[in-house]
């Protein structure tokens with residue numbers, strides 16, 4: 001019998017204590033978070049421009065959910081199919097391909113791009129064959145702007161989140177965003193996935209951890225807004241060069257906004273800068289190992305600064321250092337919970353409450 005206690009965080013941030021550190025330390029909570037949170041999430045897979053063929057295989061949340069899936073293109077639609085053969089379980093598609101049939105390289109079973117069983121030799125005498133069970137399973141797909149999302153059993157609503165981005169950033173040159181492979185990279189850290197997310201969700205640490213970034217922003221203007229399954233943070237710039245060119249008629253057009261930082265529960269970040277969009281995906285590898293995928297989408301003609309005191313790669317290293325230290329600290333038998341800054345840690349509080357809600 002499991003003796004897991006039900007985690008809870010008080011709704012009122014002024015009296016609340018942070019989530020119990022058992023959440024990060026007990027393997028059962030880790031497994032629960034994979035089954036009850038990541039299993040129900042949509043994940044960003046690829047943009048519609050980079051998916052420029054008929055079949056695109058991928059692993060859904062490598063090292064945690066580990067499902068082999070495949071995007072296929074049928075007319076103007078993108079579908080997501082199980083990438084496992086319905087015969088004896090071979091992986092079907094191994095690399096992006098322009099073939100208009102999916103063919104298993106083990107015994108030659110064929111499917112169309114909708115996942116329908118087409119043919120297989122050697123099965124002439126088999127009775128009651130083929131049935132629906134011989135088709136490939138389909139998974140839900142959502143496309144927002146140029147970005148393709150899918151999930152195993154998605155239950156976490158993402159529509160309101162993207163509506164907020166559309167309303168606020170309707171002017172943003174989405175159509176000019178180009179994926180830049182050279183500026184994109186994966187990081188691996190020795191910390192629980194939620195520690196990385198909760199650090200992202202507060203600006204309180206900026207003056208202490210990110211001296212370069214802090215010089216670029218007007219820290220007093222830092223704001224956090226809670227969204228349905230998400231959080232938005234933004235701040236004004238301390239200089240005119242690094243600001244979003246928000247046209248009149250849009251929210252904050254009278255302000256020098258440095259960036260909009262959008263986070264979608266449980267693990268995706270969409271950071272809008274004047275040079276482009278940085279998407280960060282936080283993928284659990286194990287209870288104390290996490291992969292952070294930085295995907296860089298630059299507005300064509302602009303320049304992403306790297307290796308500067310406030311650039312995203314430098315800020316990332318500073319965050320990694322602190323988050324890995326927290327991982328060591330919460331292992332202590334003498335630490336269990338802390339308190340929230342009611343002014344600066346609303347985002348982290350919202351995140352912890354979402355965790356508690358979905359784990360129930």
Ligand code: FES
Nearest residue numbers: 085087088104107
């Ligand atoms: S496993 Fe695919 S045809 Fe046999």
Ligand SMILES: [Fe+2]
Nearest residue numbers: 199200210319
């Ligand atoms: Fe940070």
